[in-house]
Amino acid sequence: MQSENTTFKRSLGLLDGTMLVAGSMIGSGIFIVSADIARTVGSAGNLLLVWLISGLMTIIGAVSYGELSAMFPQAGGQYVYLRESYNRLIAFLYGWSFFAVIQTGTIAAVGVAFAKFTAYLFPALGDQNILFAAGSFHISAAQLVSIVLIVMLTYLNSRGVKGGKIVQTTFTLAKLLSLAALVIFGLLLGAKAGVWDANWEHAWIGGTRDATGATVLASTTGVALLSALAVSMVGALFSSDAWNSVTFIAGEIENPKRNVGLSLFLGTAIVSALYVLTNLMYLAVLPMSAIASAESDRVAVAASHVIFGGTGTLVIAVMVMVSTFGCVNGLVLSGARVYYTMAQDGVFFRKAGNLNANRVPGYGLWIQCLWASALCLTGKYGDLLDYVVFVVLIFYILTIGGIFILRAKQPNVDRPYKAFGYPILPALYIVLAVAICVALLIWKPTFTWPGLIIVLLGIPIFYGMRAINSQA
Template sequence: MKESSPAKMKNELGLLDGTMLVAGSMIGSGIFIVSADIIRRVGSSGWLISTWVITGFMTLTAALSYGELSAMFPKAGGQYVYLKEAYNKFIAFLYGWSFFSVIQTGTIAAVGVAFSKFTAYLVPALSEDNILLSIPHGDEGKAYTISAAQIVSIILIVILTYINSRGVKNGKFIQTTFTLTKLLSLFGLIAFGLIALKGDIWDANWTNPWDIHSLNADGSFGSSLALNAALGAIAIAMVGTIFSSDAWNNVTFIAGEMKNPKRDVALSLAFGTLIVTVIYVLANIMYIAVLPLNEIATAEKDRVAVEASQVIFGNIGTVIIAIMIMISTFGCNNGLILSGARVYYSMAKDGLFFKKAGTLNSASVPAFGLWIQALVASILCLSGRYGDLLDMISFVAVMFYVLTIAGIFILREKMPHAERPYKAWGYPVLPAIYILMGIAFCILLVIYKPEYTWPGLIIVLIGIPIYFISQRNVKDEEEPVVS
């Protein structure tokens, strides 16, 4: 006899689990790498720290604002549900489509490959330089290649997907264990780094800390940038910090499995984003305490944390950072995989995704959504284009964050008497500030780095015909047959 699908998800997640999901999904490999690119953009310690502080402020503001929405709509799907309630199914679908095609799956692929790259420090055979397959194409000697790192990343995605398909309790255990480990490891690295502070390097790095400089080909910093160019440099630098701070909203997707979602989702957002913001700022202070700015800018393959760890711990520092990043990316991908399928579940319930994604397996989880997410992420791993996808994730993600937070104002008018167990802190000032900062960030990227914006917009726009086709199919299914 065929086993029936459970009627609803299990409420097995508490405040600690939610907080660990927020922090664990945010901290992947970015904090260990992106500061090199930021320094190349802004050229000064003051603006390096400020870039992380600005992003941290934006993230905290958004998280505190989302608390109101999560308390109003404590169900699976999170941001997708908020957009549907504030606007309509069309806007919500465009978010869900972008989430499925690039935001979540592209991040899962990139984090998986980052896990593989640093695993190669311990097992060189798993390196991205170990090409397993090469297929020539074109007339210029180009070839499509598949590396050992890509295969390992796919294996990681498949293993974590299988574990999460066996029940939310399994994913919860991995998330809490690995996130606590990574948080303690990061605080330890920061503490040892600040103890190893080099006075001459620190003083030199804080000479003219607010001048934004261009970077010369030899790694030295050139003349100060004019105001308009400086604003563009800051916006481009923030692509890295926003990507490193993204996925904080993943806890909203699993609200349907929280024990007390009206309280704990909002608190998880606040605690998780605050913890990560503090860690990110302190980590960058540690970097400039032990490394000259030019060495941060020219770190091999942008691996700033490796350079800093070698100064702090000697040659064993490379191994320490490799293990830390393996733990960090493993836990990060678990959180991304666990939460992502809940969005597809909610979309399917609205007739906007594969119908089977709206069903639960015997373990009360949306297994089909988990596996189709794994399939797309694995294809992105094999494509080798995950890095390009990530360049546009920040633009698309912030665009939808702005729309969602604007939805708070809309819902205050639309549903004035709705229950609001938690209200957005600092409303209306802080949400309005986030909206203005988010719009400014997007506009500056359009002006100074359009290649980071138009591919993402194209992906969003592709969702328009898909939406109307899906709705036509739904209407055809609902049309009564006249005999």
């Protein structure tokens, strides 16, 4: 039943928006994915280059979205931009992918990451503790912990935006400060000249050596290097993803024509800089061989052992718990606003288009909670996320391309903010993203075609939802 409160309350300021951007970006990726990148690209310079390109693309994407957010300062964000630039079908395919995998799958994956690192403190809560098994299906303690986390944060956010923003701002500030502290302590206490010099001895040609001078990784050059860089971008870009979360809650941002775009820039710039500095710290503390071969890819744990000794694992476990807790909260808070706008357009469950007594889309929050929890139980969220990284890039390309389309279609519409560096920077983003997508199609087809299939499944669902809602 729809509440009498039928409009969102604008109660989020610039700090809240910035913390949502930064908090949604930083999950567990920065603590892990550098290991796989190091194995793929084979040198310190190339490792850093991947993170620099990822940061550049993220910031360009964010400042480009600023123009769209100023034109359409309403709930739904990227879904609205695609609808206005193209049509409702394209927008729905994004919204469908967002609900089916992108947002809910990320919530599930980050929630399980929270549980796995919690198990460092309380081993009984780990994924090795199987509570129920039936054939190939099983439920671990980590899965249950992740579901409890999702339900708890959904309940908190269903009670109004105030509680969610307090959690988001508090936990994001905590993890930004702790990540910065890890970098500083690493450079001051753990850095070793021999390790740093060895890592940079052959920084740009793919071969690198450890502190003894022995070659530990094969040289990677030419086409092989380009393919390695492109494939490695998946991990770095995914670690930087969800920066667009603030656009989904534009209906609750004070002075959205200014603050949404500014939040996008500040949040992405802060996180991108921290990511690069974190990888510089890894290279100062660990040989490339140790980065590439870190146990379970936990590079931050390996670095923390060098910096803090035996307490290193505990330090990183607490950091990741704080980081993933805040990340899940940001994803839960923002996601339901997309379903709200889709329901208003008649292409999602109608009740998701209502606000509850606390002026938040409660029904959408609980639908999101149920599906994310189901993905936790399947154990397949990691596979699904691999499939849709390619799809996420496609929708980013389409959305930024929408800036060019809207400049032509609606030249006289008020644009309180115009995309910085237009048309060069938005075009550069599109070129880089297209190049990465082509590389993934060629070199990682198993991670691209399934994602496209998920998107295309949305076409019959779109027409079915429209038919159902038109008869209701």
